[in-house]
Amino acid sequence: MNIAAVQRRTLAVLSVAQITGGVGVAVGTALSSLVVAKLSGSVAISGLAGTSSVLGAALLALPTAGAANRGGRRAGLALAYACAVLGCLVALLAIATRVWPLLLVGLVLFGGGSAGNLASRYSATDLSAPGHSARHLAWVVWAATIGSVTGPNLAEPAEHLGRRLGLAPDAGPFALSLLAFALALAVVLVALRPDPLLLARATSPGSPAPGSPAASAQTPTPTPTPATARSRSRGGLRAGWRALRESPVASRALVAIAVAHTAMVSVMSMTPVHLDHDGAGYRTIGVVLSVHIAGMFVLSPVVGWLADRIGRTRVLVLGMGVLLAAALLAGGAGPHDIGRVTAGLGLLGVGWSCGLIAGSAMLTEAVPLERRPAVQGLSDLLMNVCGAGGTIVAGLIVSGLSYGTLGTATAVMVTVTAAWLALTTRPARTA
Numbered sequence: 001m002n003i004a005a006v007q008r009r010t011l012a013v014l015s016v017a018q019i020t021g022g023v024g025v026a027v028g029t030a031l032s033s034l035v036v037a038k039l040s041g042s043v044a045i046s047g048l049a050g051t052s053s054v055l056g057a058a059l060l061a062l063p064t065a066g067a068a069n070r071g072g073r074r075a076g077l078a079l080a081y082a083c084a085v086l087g088c089l090v091a092l093l094a095i096a097t098r099v100w101p102l103l104l105v106g107l108v109l110f111g112g113g114s115a116g117n118l119a120s121r122y123s124a125t126d127l128s129a130p131g132h133s134a135r136h137l138a139w140v141v142w143a144a145t146i147g148s149v150t151g152p153n154l155a156e157p158a159e160h161l162g163r164r165l166g167l168a169p170d171a172g173p174f175a176l177s178l179l180a181f182a183l184a185l186a187v188v189l190v191a192l193r194p195d196p197l198l199l200a201r202a203t204s205p206g207s208p209a210p211g212s213p214a215a216s217a218q219t220p221t222p223t224p225t226p227a228t229a230r231s232r233s234r235g236g237l238r239a240g241w242r243a244l245r246e247s248p249v250a251s252r253a254l255v256a257i258a259v260a261h262t263a264m265v266s267v268m269s270m271t272p273v274h275l276d277h278d279g280a281g282y283r284t285i286g287v288v289l290s291v292h293i294a295g296m297f298v299l300s301p302v303v304g305w306l307a308d309r310i311g312r313t314r315v316l317v318l319g320m321g322v323l324l325a326a327a328l329l330a331g332g333a334g335p336h337d338i339g340r341v342t343a344g345l346g347l348l349g350v351g352w353s354c355g356l357i358a359g360s361a362m363l364t365e366a367v368p369l370e371r372r373p374a375v376q377g378l379s380d381l382l383m384n385v386c387g388a389g390g391t392i393v394a395g396l397i398v399s400g401l402s403y404g405t406l407g408t409a410t411a412v413m414v415t416v417t418a419a420w421l422a423l424t425t426r427p428a429r430t431a
Contacts, residue, residue: 003203006194007127011136013191014120015143017077017184021120022147023154024084024180025113027173028091029053030155032107035170039100051388052104056087056111057118058384064115065240065377072195073123074188076373080119081185083112088178096168113181115380117144121356122376125364126196131308134361138304141357145297147180149290197373204369240374243367250366252421253359254379256316258386259417260355263323263410264348265387266394267330268292271345274403275338288342295349303350303357312362313425319354320418322347324411331407351414 032053037046060083068076087109094103124140125133155173162172244251271292272285307315330344360379367375397406 001199001203003127003199004129006196006199007129007136010127010192010196011124011139013187014124014140016191017081017187018117018120018140018143019146020180020187021081021084021113021117021184022144023151024088024147024177024184025117026148026151027154027158027180028088028107028110028113028177030151031159031170031173032110035095036100036103038170039095039098039103045100048104049107050391052107053111053114054384054388054391056083056108057114058111058381058388059108060112060115061118061380061384062377064112064119065373065380068119068123068197068377069373072198073119073126074192074195076119077116077123077188077192078185080112080116081181081188083109084116084181085178085185087112088174088181091174092167092171092178095171095174110177113177113184114384116184118380118383119376121360122364122372123192123196125361126200126372133364134307134312134357135301135304137361137364138300138307138357141304141353142297142300145293145300148293148297200369240371240378243371243375244378247366248424250363250375252424253312253316253363253366254375254382256320256355256417256421257359257363257379258382259413260319260323260352260359261383262386262390263327263414264296264352266390267327267348267406267410268345269391270394270398270403270406271330271341273398275341284338288338288345291342292345292349295346296353297349299350300353300357303353304361307358307361312358312365313421315354315358316362317418317421319351319358320414320421321351322354323351323414324418326351327407327410327414331404331411 029050032049033046036049040046060080064076064080066076067079087106090106090109091103092106094100094106121137121140124136128136154176158176159170159172162175163169165172165175167175244254268289271288275285275288303315306318326344326347328344329347330341333340333344360376363375363379364372394406397409
């Protein structure tokens with residue numbers, strides 16, 4: 001079997017699923033807080049919309065990883081996107097019946113879309129050749145750009161479509177999200193064959209490669225099946241924690257991912273509030289956030305190439321440096337210095353990209369193949385929990401102190417992390 005050809009097909013399939021899944025996430029989240037506010041009559045409660053979807057992504061990270069560990073990447077991604085489809089159905093029912101707590105429940109399940117998109121990046125590394133995992137992972141992350149940028153712009157047309165179909169007001173975006181997640185689910189189930197994780201396990205050292213003389217001499221020929229995955233897997237969640245304890249490199253990567261994500265979400269979530277208080281309009285805020293999203297995804301192939309070229313740790317430290325510059329630039333901006341805030345948010349996205357891509361590649365390569373899904377699930381869980389916690393703490397800092405103080409606190413956090421990464425990474429000794 002030509003593994004390189006299978007990997008190219010896998011990357012194409014994952015990219016398509018990432019695009020459609022990204023559209024589903026972006027369309028649904030664009031108006032979720034507004035819909036919750038209308039149904040509940042409370043602006044304070046509307047903030048729970050974002051919290052619910054992030055919480056759902058965190059809660060579904062481990063089940064997604066567990067399903068992948070038992071039955072392959074196809075099973076894990078299918079579970080995540082199926083939960084997202086169910087979440088959209090619950091959201092449509094909640095809007096039709098005007099029951100806002102039910103909508104929050106639907107948004108928790110809706111978080112499966114984010115969980116699936118995050119898990120897709122790890123699926124891209126299972127069959128990567130040595131020294132190429134970061135760039136393969138980065139290409140799948142880059143594909144999310146299309147969905148993330150296109151999604152919010154489809155919210156208004158989706159609402160008009162929903163009205164023509166006779167749906168309840170504000171239900172259109174969730175109907176479109178449902179279709180997008182259903183398409184992502186179908187793509188994964190139909191086209192992600194052979195399963196990259198099962199094939200990687202079947203062809204890993206210790207298993208004869210399909211088509212080789214050693215494989216032909218055996219009866220029957222080893223094939224990547226769910227049963228093979230179960231027999232080769234050495235436990236689930238416990239194995240993941242054990243792998244982290246046994247691998248300082250994996251632990252460093254996980255911390256770097258969590259810190260980069262926390263820094264990005266904390267500053268990004270409070271920037272619209274800060275700009276609104278300074279009198280900026282929705283159009284200006286939208287431009288700033290668009291630059292931020294571009295920073296997150298557009299340069300990801302370059303980041304992946306750098307991580308493979310100069311090393312994961314160096315890119316992680318570079319990313320922390322970019323996050324430091326972003327926090328100081330945005331946090332130190334004057335009341336009407338939109339250009340400086342925009343530049344800061346763009347750098348914030350680039351720093352996050354460095355942390356996610358280099359950290360994910362580093363984490364994947366630092367643990368045995370059979371334990372990777374569990375460790376990767378723990379990574380996504382921790383990342384989302386830290387992101388949710390970061391938004392809460394950021395809100396308290398900005399309301400009690402200032403946006404500038406948030407920038408300073410973020411700068412301190414990423415500086416300490418960069419120093420720790422640099423000091424705990426020992427250069428390889430030459431023989």
